[in-house]
Structures are given as structure tokens and as C-alpha cells.
Amino acid sequence: MNSQRQSPFTLFHQSSESKARCGQVDTLHGSINTPVFMPVGTQATVKSVTPENLTELGAQIILGNTYHLFIRPGHKLIQKFGGLHKFMNWNKPILTDSGGFQIFSLKDLATITEDGAAFKSHLDGSKLFLSPEDAIKVQEALGSDIMMVLDTCIPYPATRQETQDATDLTSRWALRCRKSQSNTGQLLFGIVQGGMYPDLRKQAAHELIEIGFDGYAMGGLSVGEPKNLMHDMTEATIEHLPKEYPIYLMGVGTPEDLMEGVYRGVDMFDCVMPTRNARNGMLFTSQGKLVIKNSRYRDDNRPLDERCSCYTCRNYSRAYLRHLFTCREILAYQLNSIHNLHYYCSLMTDIRKSIADDRFLAFRKNFYEQREIST
Amino acid sequence: MNSQRQSPFTLFHQSSESKARCGQVDTLHGSINTPVFMPVGTQATVKSVTPENLTELGAQIILGNTYHLFIRPGHKLIQKFGGLHKFMNWNKPILTDSGGFQIFSLKDLATITEDGAAFKSHLDGSKLFLSPEDAIKVQEALGSDIMMVLDTCIPYPATRQETQDATDLTSRWALRCRKSQSNTGQLLFGIVQGGMYPDLRKQAAHELIEIGFDGYAMGGLSVGEPKNLMHDMTEATIEHLPKEYPIYLMGVGTPEDLMEGVYRGVDMFDCVMPTRNARNGMLFTSQGKLVIKNSRYRDDNRPLDERCSCYTCRNYSRAYLRHLFTCREILAYQLNSIHNLHYYCSLMTDIRKSIADDRFLAFRKNFYEQREIST
Numbered sequence: 160m161n162s163q164r165q166s167p168f169t170l171f172h173q174s175s176e177s178k179a180r181c182g183q184v185d186t187l188h189g190s191i192n193t194p195v196f197m198p199v200g201t202q203a204t205v206k207s208v209t210p211e212n213l214t215e216l217g218a219q220i221i222l223g224n225t226y227h228l229f230i231r232p233g234h235k236l237i238q239k240f241g242g243l244h245k246f247m248n249w250n251k252p253i254l255t256d257s258g259g260f261q262i263f264s265l266k267d268l269a270t271i272t273e274d275g276a277a278f279k280s281h282l283d284g285s286k287l288f289l290s291p292e293d294a295i296k297v298q299e300a301l302g303s304d305i306m307m308v309l310d311t312c313i314p315y316p317a318t319r320q321e322t323q324d325a326t327d328l329t330s331r332w333a334l335r336c337r338k339s340q341s342n343t344g345q346l347l348f349g350i351v352q353g354g355m356y357p358d359l360r361k362q363a364a365h366e367l368i369e370i371g372f373d374g375y376a377m378g379g380l381s382v383g384e385p386k387n388l389m390h391d392m393t394e395a396t397i398e399h400l401p402k403e404y405p406i407y408l409m410g411v412g413t414p415e416d417l418m419e420g421v422y423r424g425v426d427m428f429d430c431v432m433p434t435r436n437a438r439n440g441m442l443f444t445s446q447g448k449l450v451i452k453n454s455r456y457r458d459d460n461r462p463l464d465e466r467c468s469c470y471t472c473r474n475y476s477r478a479y480l481r482h483l484f485t486c487r488e489i490l491a492y493q494l495n496s497i498h499n500l501h502y503y504c505s506l507m508t509d510i511r512k513s514i515a516d517d518r519f520l521a522f523r524k525n526f527y528e529q530r531e532i533s534t
Numbered sequence: 535m536n537s538q539r540q541s542p543f544t545l546f547h548q549s550s551e552s553k554a555r556c557g558q559v560d561t562l563h564g565s566i567n568t569p570v571f572m573p574v575g576t577q578a579t580v581k582s583v584t585p586e587n588l589t590e591l592g593a594q595i596i597l598g599n600t601y602h603l604f605i606r607p608g609h610k611l612i613q614k615f616g617g618l619h620k621f622m623n624w625n626k627p628i629l630t631d632s633g634g635f636q637i638f639s640l641k642d643l644a645t646i647t648e649d650g651a652a653f654k655s656h657l658d659g660s661k662l663f664l665s666p667e668d669a670i671k672v673q674e675a676l677g678s679d680i681m682m683v684l685d686t687c688i689p690y691p692a693t694r695q696e697t698q699d700a701t702d703l704t705s706r707w708a709l710r711c712r713k714s715q716s717n718t719g720q721l722l723f724g725i726v727q728g729g730m731y732p733d734l735r736k737q738a739a740h741e742l743i744e745i746g747f748d749g750y751a752m753g754g755l756s757v758g759e760p761k762n763l764m765h766d767m768t769e770a771t772i773e774h775l776p777k778e779y780p781i782y783l784m785g786v787g788t789p790e791d792l793m794e795g796v797y798r799g800v801d802m803f804d805c806v807m808p809t810r811n812a813r814n815g816m817l818f819t820s821q822g823k824l825v826i827k828n829s830r831y832r833d834d835n836r837p838l839d840e841r842c843s844c845y846t847c848r849n850y851s852r853a854y855l856r857h858l859f860t861c862r863e864i865l866a867y868q869l870n871s872i873h874n875l876h877y878y879c880s881l882m883t884d885i886r887k888s889i890a891d892d893r894f895l896a897f898r899k900n901f902y903e904q905r906e907i908s909t
Contacts, residue, residue: 476621489582
């Protein structure tokens with residue numbers, strides 16, 4: 160197609176020391192500053208926190224899972240209520256995935272054909288089908304600010320032939336997604352697959368650019384491959400992506416993964432890690448991980464992280480958080496989730512500042528040095 | 535003893551139509567307006583809500599459970615952290631029960647002797663003991679604003695002899711509690727037992743008044759007896775209690791129970807019902823109960839209660855709350871708990887206003903009439 164619309168991305172500063180960059184992505188519900196981390200709100204809620212919590216802890220945009228919302232409560236219900244923003248009381252930008260990754264995760268419950276993905280609901284086993292056109296229709300009903308094309312995820316490891324076939328199908332589906340898009344003002348991002356084969360990543364990138372999208376994502380990474388391979392594939396993909404558009408590394412990752420992604424030129428990230436780990440009692444701090452159930456925190460009156468300004472750290476001790484977690488009190492999940500999400504969002508804020516001041520490499524060095532100090 | 539201190543209670547208005555009254559109880563952490571409902575915060579948290587939620591929804595005072603805090607994390611740890619208020623980040627008044635009711639609930643795990651209660655921890659089976667003096671010592675360590683004497687609860691039904699023995703023991707323990715109290719400024723309430731025997735209730739009331747307390751509670755009600763019997767026993771007890779002191783009906787109850795308690799002269803209530811029912815998806819509204827999982831709410835865009843001004847009703851539809859509850863999302867428990875607690879607290883605010891305006895009976899009549907309209 161190549162009927163490219165104007166890019167939603169504005170570059171503020173390109174690091175002189177690395178590929179790191181800071182900028183802005185404009186959407187229907189406002190602009191987001193990049194690099195950005197997007198908390199995951201699978202079922203029309205970021206688990207354990209309110210929209211007001213999210214705003215206070217610095218979230219600019221959240222992610223919703225199309226697969227889950229399609230199955231329950233259904234995109235038509237959400238559309239009837241004025242879209243996902245109104246349904247869940249979140250007025251800032253939302254990115255929805257296409258459902259491809261979740262359907263891929265169903266494995267035996269899913270069958271991929273040229274037409275689309277046939278799968279069974281993980282809730283009641285009912286037979287469902289999602290074509291590339293359906294994925295767009297559902298996301299348009301949800302009213303997200305950034306939609307993703309339906310892609311076929313590739314497991315790790317995978318043979319070259321499997322990877323080639325899945326990557327080719329993803330490109331054909333990407334074109335169908337782009338063609339079926341209505342004129343809603345919602346952005347649509349393409350997804351570069353290609354597994355662990357740099358030449359297939361390059362091919363996929365070029366095919367997507369030829370179609371023309373509002374942003375470019377890298378999928379099929381952080382699926383079990385070694386970290387170095389993930390970094391190599393990120394580099395091998397980004398070099399073929401147009402610098403005028405936002406670049407999104409899907410499903411990544413640890414704080415270190417975010418730092419390395421930014422270093423390589425990534426603008427957007429999402430991951431369930433901060434919320435999921437919070438519910439499991441694993442907290443992120445400037446000095447590394449902290450497992451709150453550990454008995455050493457029984458009478459520890461310090462906040463989780465003495466450098467943290469989040470609601471949890473301003474008001475509660477490690478001893479209290481350990482008590483709540485030991486008692487399995489719901490407040491434990493709330494307070495832990497607020498802290499971990501704040502950690503991720505404020506890390507990105509600090510990263511943006513360091514890029515704007517052109518001292519990103521020093522910031523990155525200091526980030527790693529701090530984590531060598533034990534708590 | 536009868537070395538009575540000045541009562542912490544100030545009467546604002548006595549209803550001319552009933553025994554309902556409104557007033558104020560002064561404590562170390564400020565004054566509370568009565569009649570008042572106290573949300574239950576068993577394990578140093580009111581389940582599913584933050585202290586800020588509690589303040590916004592109108593809670594003036596919360597209840598902590600001595601038994602639970604004694605077992606975990608331990609009163610000495612809480613004392614080390616500056617008391618329960620600081621430990622849990624709640625700066626308004628706290629009432630702690632004595633642990634008697636929970637120990638009584640352990641049944642086979644507890645043995646009551648003249649000395650006190652020997653019991654096994656419900657967590658690890660370890661052997662523990664709580665004397666009346668211990669109950670005060672623990673509550674002084676917790677630093678609550680209102681402490682309760684250690685009492686022996688009486689099951690329903692119970693023979694006259696069982697009731698007489700338990701009531702007599704409660705009076706002897708009450709004296710020991712009063713004698714062991716330090717000069718901390720914390721208030722200490724006596725607990726009238728006496729089962730379903732009006733003459734034993736009268737005897738218990740007189741024995742407690744002779745000792746002299748800062749307030750008087752009625753225990754052993756709402757333990758399975760018919761509603762009418764509970765109301766009769768409330769009346770039969772209150773008539774023997776001094777009107778210059780706050781009167782507290784323990785562990786009660788439904789909105790209707792609160793209305794009937796106020797009608798009979800009760801100033802203070804506590805119950806797990808609003809929070810527990812919230813977690814089970816049962817919401818209180820001005821028109822009665824609402825079971826949120828009901829399919830009729832699937833596409834209902836109205837708030838839980840159109841007359842409610844709580845955070846949940848201001849921002850979320852029944853359809854969204856049903857979706858969250860169906861998905862077992864933690865946010866469901868938060869939003870439902872905020873609504874139910876707000877319902878209880880605002881009901882008490884409205885009751886106080888109606889008493890101050892001397893129109894309590896009309897308010898009560900209207901309260902019941904509204905509940906006959908189906909939602």
C-alpha cells in the first residue's frame with residue numbers, strides 16, 4: 160500500500176553516545192513521552208490498582224489484551240459502553256494487542272490457517288475464530304489508541320522453514336489488517352517477526368514498511384531465548400526500521416531488559432512482570448530484587464526502597480508489607496503492585512531525562528553499579 | 535472500684551421520639567461522632583481498602599482484632615513500631631477487642647479457667663494463654679484508643695447455669711482488667727454478657743457500673759438468636775446502663791440491625807458484613823441488596839446505587855463491576871468494599887443528621903419503605 164500517514168512520533172533528542180532516543184507519540188487520548196513502559200491491564204484492569212493509582216505512579220499508557228476482552232465481556236459490550244476507556248475509567252492512551260500472542264499460547268486449542276486463527280476459549284471451550292480483519296474490527300470496537308496487527312508468533316527454538324512460513328503469513332495478515340482499517344484515527348502498528356534469523360527479520364521489516372504503519376513492533380522475542388540473542392535480534396531488526404516511527408519491543412521485560420532495549424533504540428515496552436511479581440511478593444528496588452516474605456524483613460522499619468517516592472514507600476514499612484503478604488491480605492497486592500509499577504515508570508522517567516541531558520551511558524552504568532549493592 | 539473517670543461521651547441531641555441519640559466520643563486520636571459504624575480491620579488492615587479510601591468513604595474509627603494481632607505479627611513488634619496506628623498508617627481512632635470472642639470461636643482449641651483463656655493458635659497450633667491482665671497489656675502495646683475487657687462469650691442457646699457462670703466470670707475478669715490498666719489515656723469499655731436472660735444482663739450491667747468503665751458494650755448478641763430476641767436483649771440491657779457513657783453493640787450487623795440498635799439507644803457498632811459481603815459480590819444499596827454476579831447486570835450501565843456518592847458509584851457501572859467480579863479481579867474486591875463501607879458510614883451520617891433534626895422516626899420509616907422497591 161505504502162499510503163503512509165504522518166508519523167505520530169516526534170523526536171526530542173537522539174543520544175550522541177548510543178541509539179537511545181527520547182520523544183513523543185501522539186494518540187487520540189493524548190501524547191506519551193518515550194521511552195515508555197506500558198503496564199498491562201489484561202481484563203480491563205491493571206491488576207490490583209485503580210486508574211488513580213496508575214496516574215499517581217506515573218503511568219502514561221496501558222495495554223489491554225484483545226483476546227481476553229473478546230472472550231469476556233466481549234468487544235460489543237465494551238463498544239456499547241463507549242469503548243474500553245469509559246468502561247474501565249481510564250482516560251489516557253490504551254494500546255491493545257491483537258490477540259495473536261494469547262492464541263499462540265493456547266497451543267493445542269488453536270489452529271492457524273491462511274484465513275486466521277481458529278481456537279477454543281480457555282474459559283468454556285467454545286469454538287472461536289479471529290481473522291486479521293476481525294482483529295482490527297474488535298480493536299476498533301474497543302476504541303484503543305494504538306492497535307496491533309494480528310501476527311503469528313514463532314516459538315523458540317524454531318526451524319528456518321517454520322520461521323519463514325510464519326513470517327510470510329504475518330506479512331500477508333499485516334496487509335489485510337491495514338486494508339480493513341477504518342478511518343477512526345486509531346494508530347495501527349505492524350509487528351516484525353522473523354524468529355532468530357536476522358535475514359528473515361530484515362525481510363519482515365521491509366514488507367511491513369512497504370505496507371506502511373504508524374509504528375513498528377518487534378514480536379517473538381523474550382520467548383525463552385538467551386538474553387544475548389534477544390539483544391542481537393533487537394539490533395538486527397531496528398537497523399531496518401524507519402527512525403521516524405515509534406519502535407515497540409513487545410512483552411519485555413526486566414528493568415535490565417528495558418535499559419538494554421532503550422540502549423538499542425526501543426521506544427515502547429510492556430510486560431506483566433511488575434504486577435505479577437508484586438502479587439508474588441517480589442519487589443523491584445534501586446538496589447535489586449527484594450523478596451518481602453523473607454524473615455529478615457520481619458522487624459525492618461525501612462521502606463522497600465529508601466530512594467523511592469511511591470505511595471507505598473512513603474507510608475509503609477517492609478515489616479508491615481511482610482505482615483500483609485504473610486496474611487495474604489488484598490492490601491499486600493495493591494501496595495506491592497503500586498510500588499513495582501512506580502519503579503518501572505520512574506525508571507523510564509529517569510531514562511528519558513538522562514537521554515535529554517545526553518548522559519544516558521553514565522546513567523546506565525550507575526544503574527548497574529547500584530544493583531551490585533545488596534539490600 | 536468505682537473510681538470513675540470523666541465520661542468521654544458528650545450528648546448532642548436526645549431524640550424526643552425514641553431512645554436514639556447523637557453525640558461525640560473523645561479519644562487520644564480525636565473525636566468520633568455517634569451513632570457510628572466501625573469498619574473491622576482484623577489483621578492491621580480493613581480488607582481490600584487503603585487508609586485513604588477509609589477516610590474518603592467517611593470512616594471515623596476502625597476496629598482491630600487483638601487475638602489476630604497477638605498471634606501475628608505480635609503486639610511487641612507493633613509496639614516497637616510505635617503502635618498499631620503507625621504500623622498500619624491510620625491516624626484516626628482505633629478500638630481493639632480483647633480477643634475473647636475469637637478465642638471463644640476456637641471452641642475445641644480453647645480452655646477457659648478462672649485465670650484466663652488457654653488456646654492454640656489457629657495458624658500453627660502453638661499453645662498460648664491470655665489472662666485479663668494480658669489482654670490489657672497487649673492492647674496497651676497496640677496503643678488502641680478504646681480497649682475492651684476480656685470477656686467470656688456465651689453460645690446460643692445456653693442454659694441458665696452456663697450463662698450465670700460465664701457472666702460471673704466476665705465480671706471478675708472485668709475487675710482484673712480495670713485494675714491492671716496503666717495510665718495511658720486509653721479508654722476501657724466493659725462488656726455486658728448475660729446471654730438471653732434479662733435478669734443476668736441487669737446483674738452484669740450493675741457489676742460493671744460498680745467497677746466503672748469509660749463505656750459499656752453489649753456482647754453475646756447476634757450469635758444466632760432470632761432478631762426479636764436480640765432487640766429485646768438490647769433493650770433489657772440498655773435500660774440498666776448509664777446514659778452518660780457511650781454504648782456499644784458488638785458485632786452487629788445488617789443495615790436494619792444498625793437502625794434498630796440506634797432506635798434503642800446504641801451509639802457504636804462494628805461488623806465484618808460490609809467488607810465480607812463485598813468480597814462475595816453482595817452490595818448494599820438504598821433499595822436493598824444487589825448480587826453483582828447476576829446476569830441482569832451484564833449490560834447495566836447504571837452505578838450500583840444511583841443515590842450513592844462513593845468513589846465506586848461515581849466512576850464505574852454495574853456491568854464493569856460484574857465483569858471484574860466474574861474475572862475475580864482484585865479491583866472487584868476493592869471497589870465493592872469501598873461501596874459497602876461507604877453505604878454503612880453514610881447511613882450513619884444520615885442517621886446522625888435525622889436525630890439532630892429530631893426526625894429520626896420519619897427517617898427510619900423512609901429507610902424501610904425504600905427497601906421495598908426492587909432494583
